[in-house]
Amino acid sequence: MTANNASAKHSYFFALFFLGFILIIIGITILTLAVALSGGSVSFGGVIIVGPFPIVVGAGPEATLMVILAIILTIISIVMFLIVTRKR
Incomplete structure (x- = not known):
């Protein structure tokens, strides 16, 4: 495996990890707002x-x-x- 290939793979997995983290934060925010704004x-x-x-x-x-x-x-x-x- 070349250095460029390993670096690209590392960058790809970091991007997926970061995307997952951001989606979790967005989901928690949406759930918190939904509970706060709903009276049901x-x-x-x-x-x-x-x-x-x-x-x-x-x-x-x-x-x-x-x-x-x-x-x-x-x-x-x-x-x-x-x-x-x-x-x-």
């Missing part, structure tokens, strides 16, 4: 992957929608992981 009920949904087994959780009146969104985002993240880690 709270709903949540999530997917926890333990090995090959997904655990789906949700509560509240919009739980079904939140769980479906969480499953879609989980599938997207797994596909992105497979794309990034594939051998070229």
Whole structure:
């Protein structure tokens, strides 16, 4: 592996890490604003992957929608992981 190739790969992974960090910060901000500005009920949904087994959780009146969104985002993240880690 050449120095330029290693440097480019390092830069690519740093950019992905930074993008993920920024997306987390934006998500936390949106959630905080939504809770502060809403006067209604709270709903949540999530997917926890333990090995090959997904655990789906949700509560509240919009739980079904939140769980479906969480499953879609989980599938997207797994596909992105497979794309990034594939051998070229």
